[in-house]
Amino acid sequence: MSENPQVTLSGFGDESANQKTAVQQFAAFAALGLQYYSLRFIDAGEGIKNVMKLSKGEIQTIRHLEDEYGLNVASIGSPIGKVKLLDVEDGTSNAYVPFKKYLDKDVKKACEMAHAFETKLIRGFSFYHPRGTDPHTHLPQVVDQLGQIAETCLRSDLTYGVELEANLVGQTGEILAEIHRQVNNPALLLIFDAGNLTCQGFGATEVLEQFRMMKPALGWMHIKDYRHPEPAKRQTHIDEEALKHFVPVESGDSGHETILKELRSMLPKLDEKLRRRGIPGVFLDLEPHLKAGGQYGGFSGPDGMGVALRSLCKVLDYVSIEYHLRDFDDIRAARGF
Numbered sequence: 001m002s003e004n005p006q007v008t009l010s011g012f013g014d015e016s017a018n019q020k021t022a023v024q025q026f027a028a029f030a031a032l033g034l035q036y037y038s039l040r041f042i043d044a045g046e047g048i049k050n051v052m053k054l055s056k057g058e059i060q061t062i063r064h065l066e067d068e069y070g071l072n073v074a075s076i077g078s079p080i081g082k083v084k085l086l087d088v089e090d091g092t093s094n095a096y097v098p099f100k101k102y103l104d105k106d107v108k109k110a111c112e113m114a115h116a117f118e119t120k121l122i123r124g125f126s127f128y129h130p131r132g133t134d135p136h137t138h139l140p141q142v143v144d145q146l147g148q149i150a151e152t153c154l155r156s157d158l159t160y161g162v163e164l165e166a167n168l169v170g171q172t173g174e175i176l177a178e179i180h181r182q183v184n185n186p187a188l189l190l191i192f193d194a195g196n197l198t199c200q201g202f203g204a205t206e207v208l209e210q211f212r213m214m215k216p217a218l219g220w221m222h223i224k225d226y227r228h229p230e231p232a233k234r235q236t237h238i239d240e241e242a243l244k245h246f247v248p249v250e251s252g253d254s255g256h257e258t259i260l261k262e263l264r265s266m267l268p269k270l271d272e273k274l275r276r277r278g279i280p281g282v283f284l285d286l287e288p289h290l291k292a293g294g295q296y297g298g299f300s301g302p303d304g305m306g307v308a309l310r311s312l313c314k315v316l317d318y319v320s321i322e323y324h325l326r327d328f329d330d331i332r333a334a335r336g337f
Contacts, residue, residue, distance in 0.1 A: 002322055004264075004320045004321060004322045005264055005267035005268055005271070005321060005322065006267070006271075006281070006321070006322035006323060006324070007263075007267065007281065007282045007283070007284050007316070007321055007322070007323055008036060008074070008280060008281040008282065008283050008284070008323070008324075009034055009036070009283075009284055009286070009309070009312070009323050009324075009325070010034060010036035010037055010038055010074035010075075010283050010284070010285045010286070011029070011034060011037060011038065011223075011285060011286030011287065011288075011305060011308075011309070012037070012038045012040050012077060012285065012286065012287045012297075012298075013025035013026070013029060013037040013038065013039060013040070013042065014040050014041040014042060014297060014299075015286070015287060015288065015289070015297075015298055015299055015300045015301075015304070015305055016028035016029060016032075016300065016301065016302050016304075016305040017302070018301060018302075019043065020041055020042060020043050020048050021042075021043045021044075022042055022043065022044050022061065022062055022065050023065065024302075025037065025042065026065055026066070026068075026069035026071055027069065028302040028305060029069070029071060029305075030069045030070060030071070030326070031302075032305060032306055032309055032325070033325030033326040033327075034071075034309070034325070034326075035070060035071060035072060035324075035326065035330075036071065036072050036073070036074040036283065037071055037072075037073065037074060038073070038074045038075045038076075038077045038123065038285050038287075039051045039062075039073050039075075039076055039077055039113075039117060040077030040297060041077075041297055042054075042062065044058035044059075044061045044062050044065075045057075045058065045061055046058055050078075050079065051076055051077060051078065051113050052078060052079070052106065052109055052110060052113065054113070059116050059117070062117075063116075063117070070326075070330070070334060072118070072119075073117040073118065073119040074119065074121065074283050074285060075119055075121035075122065075123045075161065075220075075283070075285065076110055076113050076114045076117065076119060076121065076122045076123065077123050078110040078113070078122050078123060078124055079124075079125070079296065080106060080107055080110050080122065080124035080125065080149065080160075081124040081125030081126055081127050081146070081149075081162070081168070082094070082125045082127075082128070082168075082295075082296070083095050083096060083097050083102065083127065083128065084096040084127070084128045084130075085127045085128060085129055085130075085138055085141055085142065085145075085169070086129075086130055088130050090130040090131040090132065091131055092128070092131055094128045099145055099148075103145075103148055103149065103152065107149050107152050107153075108152065110122050110124070111152065111153065111156045111158055114156070114158050115156070115158075120157070120158055120159055120277060120278045120279045121158070121159055121161055121219070121220070121279060121283075122153065122158055122159070122160050122161065123161050123163055123191065124149070124160050124161065124162060124163070125162065125163055125165060125168050125170070126142055126146065126162050126165075126168045126169045126170030126175075126176070126179065127141075127142055127145065127168060127169055128167060128168055128169075129168070129169050131167075131237055132237075135168075135169040135170075135171060135175055136175065138169050139169070139175070139178065139179065139182070142169045142170075142179060143179055143182040143183055146160075146162065146179060146183055146188060147182075147183045147185060147188075149188075150183055150185035150187045150188035151185060151187070153187040153188075154185060154186065154187035157278065158187065159187050159188075159189055159219060159277055159279065160187055160188050160189070161189050161190065161191040161219045161220060162176060162179065162180075162188065162189070162190050162191060163191040163193060163196075163222065164176055164190070164191065164192060164193050164196050164197065164210075164214070165193065165196050166196055166199065166200050166235075166237075166238045166240065167237055167238065167240065171200065172197070172210055173190075173192070173197070173209075173210030173211060173212075173213040173214040174210065174213050176190050176213075176214060176217070177190070177213040177214055177216070177217060180216075180217035181217075186277070188217075189217055189218065189219025189220075190214050190217045190218055190219060191219060191220055191221065191222055192210075192211055192214050192218060192221045192222070192259075193221070193222040193224060193287075194207050194211070194224070194225060194252075194254035194255070194256060194259060195222075195224035195225045195226045195246060195252065195254060195289075196222075196224070197210055197254070198225065198226040198227075198228075198232070198252065198253050198254045199226040199238060199243055199245075199246075200234065200235055200238060201228075201232040201233050201234035201235050202232075202234070203232065203253070204253060204254060204255030204258070205255075207254050207255055207259070208255060208258055208259060208262070211259050211262065212262070215262070215266060218266075218270060219274070220282060220283040220284070220285060221263070221282075221283070221284050221285065222285050222286075222287045223249060223256075223284050223285065223286045223287065223288065223308070223312055224246055224249075224286075224287050224288050224289055224298075225246065225247050225248065225249045225251065225252025225253070225254045225256060225288075226243070226245055226246055226247065226252055226253060226254065227245050227247045227251060227252050227253050228245060228253060229245060232253065240293070240294060240295040243289075243293045243294075244292070244293065246288060246289040246290055246293055246298070247290070248288065248290070248307055248308050248311030248312075249308075249311050249312050249315055250311045250314060250315060251311070256315055257315055257318065257319060260315055260316065260319045260321060261319045263321070264319055264320065264321050267282060267321070270282055284312065284323075286305065286308050286309060286312065288300045288304060288305065288307075288308035290304035290305075290307065290308060291304050313325075
């Protein structure tokens with residue numbers, strides 16, 4: 001038996017399906033050998049919906065199909081935290097919701113969805129600050145609001161993962177690390193996403209520095225990469241709908257090989273930490289955006305997800321991190337042997 005540390009591979013199901021139907025998503029993931037998926041947008045018979053808007057009937061349909069295709073939910077891909085901090089006009093189309101209403105309705109709904117799909121993880125964000133302002137100046141409000149979200153999740157025995165993403169307050173590893181330090185709640189962890197740094201103009205050395213800042217608070221990782229067609233320049237605000245140069249991890253500017261080497265050294269302790277919170281391991285969640293990206297989702301297609309997965313596996317093999325894809329023993333077990 002290998003002594004190398006292991007991760008659990010998953011991905012956003014909606015990235016793999018041309019029409020985002022549950023059957024398309026699950027068939028693609030089963031064929032790829034994946035046993036976990038993150039649930040974001042899905043058509044369970046009543047049209048394409050975000051997970052937050054699923055009816056009880058749709059939840060039941062999805063759960064039955066998960067059993068049929070041998071899948072479990074890694075995380076709820078919620079949009080929590082992708083609203084404005086302040087009710088001001090800043091030239092963006094982002095919505096504003098009073099926080100108390102948001103906490104009582106949307107955050108509790110995300111917790112309900114996590115319990116319905118038997119996952120401990122909710123993916124979320126760190127709120128939009130007014131465009132053109134310094135995100136650091138908004139830390140007190142973000143810390144207060146994320147602290148209340150984390151406490152809600154803690155009481156529900158869930159974990160809220162804050163994704164690093166452009167244009168939000170938590171747009172860098174440095175800021176997210178400070179948010180985590182100030183919130184100081186075990187139910188709040190951070191999600192590293194190298195592609196979301198590289199598309200802002202960070203170079204590979206800078207991306208690695210941002211990862212190192214996030215390591216003490218890391219919960220899991222999203223796997224995507226970006227390659228600039230021209231020399232990159234640091235941008236404080238990007239047009240998320242215009243981003244179109246996402247690539248597999250072997251081909252990008254983020255330096256995933258070095259990042260994953262560093263992850264390898266911390267995997268045993270991180271795995272133990274997560275399992276104490278009821279989480280089945282360290283997830284690497286594919287969100288490759290190989291055919292399209294955007295503010296609220298992306299698309300790779302079944303072929304693109306296959307390309308992204310094989311690229312990730314090559315890098316994991318190179319840095320000696322173990323993973324499991326379905327094999328014949330899994331087929332035999334599904335048949336009752």
